[in-house]
Amino acid sequence: MYDKKKIIGEMSRTNWNPDSNKEKEQFLLQILRGTNDIEEISELCEALGSKGSLFAIPTLMARMIDAEIEEKSWFLGALMMLRLRMAGWDIQMLDKLFEPEWWQTKWIGSKGRFLSFISLLSADQSNYFDSLKMEELAQAVIKEMKFDISPYNTFNELKICTPEWNLEQDLTIMLAGVEEDLLMAPIFKDKILKNLDSQVAENIINMRNDYLVTRLNLHHNFQHYHYLLKTISVLNRP
CATH class of the missing domain: 1.25.40 (Serine Threonine Protein Phosphatase 5, Tetratricopeptide repeat)
Incomplete structure (x- = not known):
């Protein structure tokens, strides 16, 4: 220590x-x-x-x-x-x-993907998909990312009124990204060096997640949320 x-x-x-x-x-x-x-x-x-x-x-x-x-x-x-x-x-x-x-990270994905983003970010081993926790975290993310959820006022309203939300599909997308990271990690470690541009890009991603974890007050479990934000960021695409 x-x-x-x-x-x-x-x-x-x-x-x-x-x-x-x-x-x-x-x-x-x-x-x-x-x-x-x-x-x-x-x-x-x-x-x-x-x-x-x-x-x-x-x-x-x-x-x-x-x-x-x-x-x-x-x-x-x-x-x-x-x-x-x-x-x-x-x-x-x-x-x-x-x-x-x-x-500042801006939300550029769909409203359905945003629902999955919050659902995955708020889940933990002791209490999966707690509605109060999701609402509180969603409001913090909405404010931080300046995401317009109008005409809805709350995350729960958005959840009820977004028919295109497909958590199973979005989870599959996230897990595919995790699997790719796991497959590539030993290659980068043992066989080839990342080129300079790749290293810089990865450093920037990690630093932006440092910023976001701090802004969302999730530092109490920093490593968990840092990696989680990195993996679910794949949902934040047009």
């Missing part, structure tokens, strides 16, 4: 290397996703701003959006320090990484 104070102390040293300390940075980011303590936020933002990697950006950005003025100043400060340290990078990519709207 990592220790927050110890890691922050290590980050203050000149020999700190983000590439060899990814797990320690993720430990700090996981704390940042859930804390509302202003002192803890300030110390984490200071450490991540001065020595964090680009993978800290989505969590900082996600927490900044709805933060109060004092908290927002710490998140902004950390992001500004990160950008200064990334001087020399492609300017167009930097503009995207530090633009809040760029991180």
